[in-house]
Amino acid sequence: MGKKKMQFEVQSNESIEDCLNRMKKLGYTPIRRTEKPIFQEIKKGNETIYEPIARQIIFEGTLIE
Numbered sequence: 001m002g003k004k005k006m007q008f009e010v011q012s013n014e015s016i017e018d019c020l021n022r023m024k025k026l027g028y029t030p031i032r033r034t035e036k037p038i039f040q041e042i043k044k045g046n047e048t049i050y051e052p053i054a055r056q057i058i059f060e061g062t063l064i065e
Contacts, residue, residue, distance in 0.1 A: 003063070005031075010057040019059060028061030 006028055010019040023030060035057050039050040 005063070006061050008059045008061055010059070016057065019057075023059060023061045026061075027064050029064050030059045031062050032060040034058045034060070 006026075008019055008023050008028070008030075010016055014022075020030060035055050037052040038054040038056055040053040042049045042051055
């Protein structure tokens, strides 16, 4: 069959629940959740500021035997 572990990213057009349902359909169960902030660069004069604008959520899934 497929890989034993796979990563699933929550897409911008889906909810966390949609992502978990997509995992289940493919035969995976979530074992870990990772969140990474997405930053935007803002220049103010000579200064550069990084502001978080969104977050990327990734679930690691393992194959249901």
